[in-house]
Amino acid sequence: MKPSPYPRDLREFIVRLEKAGRLHRVAGHGRGLRSKGGPMLSTLLTLFGWLFFLAASLHAQESPIEKLRRLPPKERETRLIEGAKREGEVMWYGNWERDELDQLARSFKKKYPFINVSIFRGGSGKVEDKVVIEYRAGRYLVDILIAGTGKMLPFRERGIIAPYFSPETANMHPALYDKEGWWASLASSPVVIGFNTERLPAQEAPKDWPDLLEPKWKGKIGLDTEPDVMVTGLLQAWGEERTLKFMRALAQNQPQIRNGHTLLVQLLAAGEFPIAAEIYGYRVAQFIAKGAPIRMVYPKPTIFTTSPILMAKHPPHPYAAALLYDSLLSEEGQNVVGMDIGRVSGRKQAKSRNPEFAKLQESDHFLALDPGLVGRRTRDAQRWIKEIFLKR
Structure with a gap:
């Protein structure tokens, strides 16, 4: 018997049509089908066939990791480990400090000693330039990227990253990972207002963003040349009109x-100014621990930075890449983030050197930066900062 040229489900559909008298085979042509319902039904059958062909093609193009997603957790992990042992290495590009990346790599190797972790460390711009040049040349060298909140969207639009659904996100704060799998935040940190306790009593310090606009603080506020986290966070919370009004008043x-x-x-x-706006809470906490005379307040909204982990679209070591991604979000990895490095974990119940920050994630004023919005509005924010704060 000659094999049928049609997929199994399509054959069953054709048989049902024949039994219903809506279809018959052309004499002398076993593969030919003619509709008794006229050209419209024939067109539908053709379309139906192409849909089956397309679905089969998409299934064939699934990455090994996508196929493993449907397996039970234990079996999935076993298959990942087997594949990672064959690969033996993983390549990670990151914009964190080198010692921080090394701490996370050591934690990963402790669990998976058979995987060598290679790291390229650079600023967000250097990481972006490197991976864009490589992908343009068809050189797929990177497995995992951490390149800053604003890089997710450009990488996605350039076809450099792909969705990855880590099972570890089930234990994370819902605002700190993407439901479509494009990113999950390795860590976060609140953006705070700091003040010098030797120059300003706590009861007189500004408590919220609008407080910074009071005339008595004229010339007394320190501000970074790139307060983009504050600007994009307020844009996310307030919208463009109110954010611009605030920036101009500040x-x-x-x-x-x-x-x-x-x-x-x-x-x-050092007391150069009594107040600093838009500084990172984890850095203030480090200085306080060393005895610096500074404190911080949490304005509303309390904007938290995000640090998206991104899966490369063409990872050369897909099994090891998946294990590294999962490990960074695991309890062990997030304890390194929270305790050893001192940033804020997005994982529920993770240990933290600054438990006060973790509690903020449960408050009504918590606002995690959305990498998609940051990617769309970064140029606007940079232009506003230049025009409003730097051209004075």
Whole structure:
């Protein structure tokens, strides 16, 4: 018997049509079908056949990791480990500090000693330039990327990343991972207002974003040259009109512009200005632990940075890449983030050097930066910052 040229489900559909008297075979042509319902039914059958062909093609194009997604958790992990042992390595591009990336890599190798972790460390721009050049040349070298909140969308539009659904996201705060699998945040940090306790009593310090607009703070506020987290966060919470109004009013108070968020905290601790807006909470906490005379307040909304983990679209080591992605979000990986590094974990019940920050994620004022919005509005935010704060 000659094999049928049609997929199984399509054959069954054709048989039902024949039994119903709606279809018969052309004499002398076993493969030919003619509709008794006229050209419209013939067209539908052709379309139906192409849909089956397309579905089969898409199934064939599924990555090994996508196919494993349908397996039970234990079997999935076993298959990942088997594949990763054959690969033996994983390539990670990241914009975190080198020692932070190394701490996370050591935690991963402790669990998977058979995988060598190679790391390229650079700023967001360097990571972006490197991977874009490689993908244009058809050189697929990277498995996992961490390149800053605003890079997710450009990478997605360029076809550099692909969705990945880590089972570990089930344990994360819902605002800190993408439901379509495009990203999950390795860590976050609140953006705070800091003040010097030797220059300003706590009861007099500004408590919220609008408080910074009071005339008494004119010339007394330190601000980074790139306060883009504050601007995009307020844009996400308030919309464009209110955000621009706030920025222009803040500029009227003549903030002291400095280049670098860490430098801003150092100068605040030294007493160069009594207040610093838009500084990172984890960095302030580090200075407080060393005895610096500074404190912080949490304005509303309390904007949290996000640090998206991204899966490369063509990872050379897909099994090891999936294990690394899962490991970074696992309890062990997030304890390294929260305790050893001191950033804020997005995983529920993870240990934290700053439990106060973790509690903020459960407050009504918590706002996690949306990488999609940041990607769409970063250029607008940078233009506004330049026009409003830097051209004075």
